[in-house]
Amino acid sequence: MGHWSRGEIERAFRDYSHAVVEIGRSSDWSRYADLFTEDAVYLEHVYGEMHGRERIREWITATMSVFPGSEMPFYRRSGTPSTTTEAGSSGRFSTA
Structure with a gap:
């Protein structure tokens, strides 16, 4: 158990x-990164591997803000x- x-x-x-x-x-894509630990590793199928909450935040806010x-x-x-x-x-x- x-x-x-x-x-x-x-x-x-x-x-x-x-x-x-x-x-x-x-x-509010920045809040998405708050769901991860500071030492998170995020594997995205196109963008590859990202290390750390702040790198995930940079990626998600930039990616999701490109197009309204x-x-x-x-x-x-x-x-x-x-x-x-x-x-x-x-x-x-x-x-x-």
Whole structure:
């Protein structure tokens, strides 16, 4: 058995999911970096590997600010809490 209960993990994921949805709605991309530890390593499929929260912040704010209305779709994954859903092909965020 792990350190955290299933309920704690599900709540943490739900809180994270809701935070990402709100960040997408508000376009406050700097807040996205606040979800990571200072020593985080972020692997992005096009931009590669970024080290540290502040590097992630630089990347996300620059990338998502290039074109007005940029969005980050939140995709539902198998086994995730049922409170999060994908809102269709538009990439808009949604919570059930």
